[in-house]
Amino acid sequence: MSDTEGSNTGSEFDVSDFEYDDSDGEYYQGDNENFEAIQSYSKSLKESGCKQWRLAEFIQENFVDRVDKLHIPSSKASKEELLILLHHCNWDEERLINLYYDGADELKENAGLLRSPIPGFQVRDDFECSICCNLEPSTKVFSLSCHHEFCLSCYYNYVKEELPKGKLIRCMIPDCNLSIPHALVHQICKLNNNSESVAMDNLVDNELLYYSANLYVIRHHDTFRWCPAIDCQNLVQMDLTARLAELDLDAIDPFDKNYRGSDSEVKIVTCSDGHEFCFSCKFENHLPCSCSIVRAWDRKVTDDSETYSWLEVNTKGCPECGTNIEKNGGCNHMKCFKCAYEFCWICLGTWEEHKGFYNCNRYVAPLPQEEKEMKKKRRYLDRYMHFYSRFMEHQSSMAWDLKTLKSIKKTTEEYMHEKATDSTKTISYNEIDYLQESFKLLVRGRKTLKWTYVFAYYLTKSNFRSIFEQNQDFLNALVEQLSELFEKIQTSQDNMKLVVQLRTDLVNVSKSVTNRRLKLIEAAREFLQRGLITFDEGF
Amino acid sequence: MSSLSKTRLQEERKQWRKDHPFGFYAKPIRDKDGGLDLSQWTAGIPGKTDTIWAGATYPITITFPEEYPSKPPKIKFPEHFYHPNVYPSGTICLSILNEEQDWRPAITLKQIVLGIQELLTNPNPESPAQEPAWKAYQKDRATYIKKVKEQAKKYVNTV
Numbered sequence: 184m185s186d187t188e189g190s191n192t193g194s195e196f197d198v199s200d201f202e203y204d205d206s207d208g209e210y211y212q213g214d215n216e217n218f219e220a221i222q223s224y225s226k227s228l229k230e231s232g233c234k235q236w237r238l239a240e241f242i243q244e245n246f247v248d249r250v251d252k253l254h255i256p257s258s259k260a261s262k263e264e265l266l267i268l269l270h271h272c273n274w275d276e277e278r279l280i281n282l283y284y285d286g287a288d289e290l291k292e293n294a295g296l297l298r299s300p301i302p303g304f305q306v307r308d309d310f311e312c313s314i315c316c317n318l319e320p321s322t323k324v325f326s327l328s329c330h331h332e333f334c335l336s337c338y339y340n341y342v343k344e345e346l347p348k349g350k351l352i353r354c355m356i357p358d359c360n361l362s363i364p365h366a367l368v369h370q371i372c373k374l375n376n377n378s379e380s381v382a383m384d385n386l387v388d389n390e391l392l393y394y395s396a397n398l399y400v401i402r403h404h405d406t407f408r409w410c411p412a413i414d415c416q417n418l419v420q421m422d423l424t425a426r427l428a429e430l431d432l433d434a435i436d437p438f439d440k441n442y443r444g445s446d447s448e449v450k451i452v453t454c455s456d457g458h459e460f461c462f463s464c465k466f467e468n469h470l471p472c473s474c475s476i477v478r479a480w481d482r483k484v485t486d487d488s489e490t491y492s493w494l495e496v497n498t499k500g501c502p503e504c505g506t507n508i509e510k511n512g513g514c515n516h517m518k519c520f521k522c523a524y525e526f527c528w529i530c531l532g533t534w535e536e537h538k539g540f541y542n543c544n545r546y547v548a549p550l551p552q553e554e555k556e557m558k559k560k561r562r563y564l565d566r567y568m569h570f571y572s573r574f575m576e577h578q579s580s581m582a583w584d585l586k587t588l589k590s591i592k593k594t595t596e597e598y599m600h601e602k603a604t605d606s607t608k609t610i611s612y613n614e615i616d617y618l619q620e621s622f623k624l625l626v627r628g629r630k631t632l633k634w635t636y637v638f639a640y641y642l643t644k645s646n647f648r649s650i651f652e653q654n655q656d657f658l659n660a661l662v663e664q665l666s667e668l669f670e671k672i673q674t675s676q677d678n679m680k681l682v683v684q685l686r687t688d689l690v691n692v693s694k695s696v697t698n699r700r701l702k703l704i705e706a707a708r709e710f711l712q713r714g715l716i717t718f719d720e721g722f
Numbered sequence: 723m724s725s726l727s728k729t730r731l732q733e734e735r736k737q738w739r740k741d742h743p744f745g746f747y748a749k750p751i752r753d754k755d756g757g758l759d760l761s762q763w764t765a766g767i768p769g770k771t772d773t774i775w776a777g778a779t780y781p782i783t784i785t786f787p788e789e790y791p792s793k794p795p796k797i798k799f800p801e802h803f804y805h806p807n808v809y810p811s812g813t814i815c816l817s818i819l820n821e822e823q824d825w826r827p828a829i830t831l832k833q834i835v836l837g838i839q840e841l842l843t844n845p846n847p848e849s850p851a852q853e854p855a856w857k858a859y860q861k862d863r864a865t866y867i868k869k870v871k872e873q874a875k876k877y878v879n880t881v
Contacts, residue, residue: 314791314827316733333828337791341827344792348822355828357818 233462235455236418239387242396246274247386255283260296263364266386268294270351270365270395273402295353295362298328303367304335312337314355325371327354327361335374342371346390349398365391410454411465417454421462449473457623468627471707472634476718480637484571496561502531570640577633581626584666587673588622591682598679608679615682621693625669628662628696631704638707641718647710654703661696668692727790731760734831744768745779746835761786767835768879773843774870778877782814782838784831791827794819797838804873806845806856815851816841 236244250265253276260268271294272279282290303325310322312334323335331354338355342363345352351362363371368391386392400407400418410417449470450462459468469477498507501517503524508517515528516537525534595615602608635655642648668689672681710716731750738748745768750758763784769775780803785796797819798812799805807815817824818837850856858866 314730316729331828337827340789340792344789344821353826355826357824357826357829357833 233422233450233452234420235453236420237455238393238396238416238418241418242387242389242392245399246270246392246395249274249276252276253279255280258283258287263366264296266365267296267351267362270391271295271362274395274399292360295351295360297361297364301328301364301367302326302330302332304370305332307332310334314341325367327359327363329354329356329359329361331356331359335371338371339374342368346372346394347397349391349394349396352391365389408452408460408462408465410456410458411460412454412456412458415454415456415458417456417458419452419454419462421450421452459627468630469634469637470631470704472638476637476641477634479641483567493564496557496564499528499531502526502533567640570636574633574636577629577636580666581629581633584622584625584629584669587666587669588618590673591618591669591678594678595682610679610683614686615679617686617690618682621665621689622669624693624697625662625665628658628665628693628700631700632658632662635703643717643719645716647715651703651707651710651716654699654706658696658699658703661692661699665689665692665696727786727788728760730791731786735760738831742832743836746839747779748784748831748835761790765835767839767842769874770839770843774867775842775874777879778874779879780842780877782835784834791829793821794825794829795834797834804855804869805842805852806847806859807841807849807851808855809851813851814838814841815846815849 246266246269249269250262253265253269255265268279268283268290269276271290272282279290305324305326307322307324309318309320310324310332311318312322312324312332314333314337317334319334324332325335325338326332333355341355342352346368352368353359353363354361365386366389369389372390396418400409406421408419408421409415410419449472451459451468451470452462453459460466461469461474464474464477466474466477472480494507498509500506501508501519501522501524503519503526504522506519506521508519510517510528516525516534517528518525526532527534527537595618598608598610599612602610632655635651635658639648639652639655642651668685672678672685675681707716735750742748746766748763748765750760751762751764753759763786765782765784766779767782768779769777780799783798785798787793787795797814797816799808799814801812802810803812809815816837818829818834819825845855845859847856847860855866855869858869
């Protein structure tokens with residue numbers, strides 16, 4: 184067991200496979216007609232009520248642009264001040280306006296709005312900073328309009344600590360409530376003490392606004408998600424009308440006979456860079472499985488219950504101390520290495536009684552219940568291993584596919600590079616452009632295939648399970664065919680030639696993979712909704 | 723310890739020796755070799771006169787983290803200290819000592835100990851940290867006063 188389950192630290196549920204998709208989503212806007220099936224699929228996702236944001240767009244539209252739209256009559260607040268006020272009110276204009284009319288002065292005080300000009304960055308001679316207590320002949324200092332001066336490096340450390348909270352950052356003096364303007368926070372972070380460039384026009388990569396966006400997403404968890412892919416900073420927003428009710432996923436029991444799945448439960452969304460994930464559980468696209476089945480599977484794989492089942496079937500406990508012993512030789516005279524108790528493997532009686540004669544040869548009616556129990560357990564274990572090993576196979580195949588692609592990518596890049604100087608190389612970029620997209624479809628196909636094994640593991644026996652398994656076979660065959668084509672390119676002598684030659688094949692097969700994949704998911708969903716299939720956790 | 727926090731702690735010590743509020747004490751702990759470890763201090767908070775806390779000096783330990791003064795020091799009373807805002811471990815629940823709340827790098831040791839003295843007499847029922855003292859404070863003031871006075875005897879001023 185330890186061989187197949189060696190990496191069983193939950194790592195099989197990472198999102199590393201997201202890194203496949205590095206095509207910058209160009210594909211969706213592109214006019215590559217070969218992939219219209221996927222285009223319409225992705226379009227349907229968009230129509231299903233989710234909006235894709237890049238972080239910069241999000242900050243621009245939700246934070247910066249709101250300042251421009253904000254209209255408070257009789258207020259002479261600058262753009263900078265309005266940004267602070269809005270941030271203070273958690274980007275809620277309505278709240279801001281209400282508070283403003285309730286008492287403008289109080290609001291300004293609470294938000295730590297600045298008075299008069301800000302001294303900002305200065306250089307002082309023989310300055311002793313009261314935070315770090317360092318006395319230097321020349322020190323770069325920073326202060327707000329309160330003139331509480333501290334050295335820039337202390338401000339830097341302070342700002343770094345405060346930033347992740349996502350709230351306005353105040354002067355370092357406890358009773359001084361003044362807020363540091365966003366643009367100045369950025370300058371402190373960059374240790375840039377050039378006072379002139381306090382620019383309001385470049386706020387999309389502002390550190391404070393980034394963390395504020397982070398806080399905003401946490402507060403609006405019902406409609407917003409960060410893309411879980413590694414290093415991806417995109418956001419997905421669920422339309423308010425299509426918003427998920429806060430589902431208590433633990434309360435949903437897929438093993439209930441009346442379970443019909445729920446459409447809203449699995450909401451696969453795609454970020455601007457084409458990373459797919461489940462909006463509910465933030466896990467990868469795990470269709471056809473529902474989030475609750477994924478959870479059940481995760482629990483099963485993560486906890487050690489299956490290890491215990493294996494032990495029970497394949498080992499016997501020492502009759503004296505209970506240590507699990509696996510027999511690895513022919514002799515039935517066992518000696519426990521832990522407690523040195525000697526016993527007979529067959530009857531588990533003490534070896535003392537076996538010295539003169541074997542009394543365990545005599546047939547004592549076996550405990551039928553016990554034996555049946557054992558056989559049942561072994562069958563369950565075999566069943567689990569069947570599905571688990573296939574699940575893991577596809578998981579690791581995904582990693583191999585990625586290696587293949589990387590190698591092909593390298594070759595094509597080299598080719599394109601050499602093409603500039605070598606006139607015999609005539610293949611144009613358009614001719615190999617399809618590779619990325621075909622590959623993306625392969626990954627998606629494999630991912631779905633992987634999850635079909637989890638789905639099938641829990642399925643109870645029925646005709647519809649057979650249909651599902653047939654769909655699974657079709658998808659499996661196509662995925663392998665596609666994977667093989669990629670490998671063929673990688674291992675051939677003249678891979679560039681093959682890239683062009685196999686183009687039609689690759690495009691067609693990847694299209695078929697996708698069609699199959701979507702059909703399988705659709706069929707599974709339909710069976711479930713019509714109550715034609717049920718799940719059983721008891722395996 | 724980073725040099726940043728070391729300079730600051732030396733300065734805090736200097737300032738404390740020069741001037742500190744009456745009845746308080748605070749000093750870095752001497753390690754085995756007799757050297758000073760500036761990151762660990764012991765200090766005493768006198769109860770305010772004319773309150774149920776009067777007549778005693780309550781010991782605390784102060785641990786300054788590596789990131790001080792960006793992060794606040796951790797301050798503890800002895801375990802099971804009787805006060806609504808002190809956890810059973812002795813850790814004090816006070817907003818200026820919480821980096822998620824009101825900690826600012828400019829807060830001095832003097833401000834911290836005065837803040838704790840204030841907290842002794844004026845507990846904050848909004849953030850209970852232990853059940854017995856908090857319950858008594860809210861519902862059974864007589865028991866609360868009795869317990870606090872009993873505790874004061876334990877830490878009574880020796881002078």
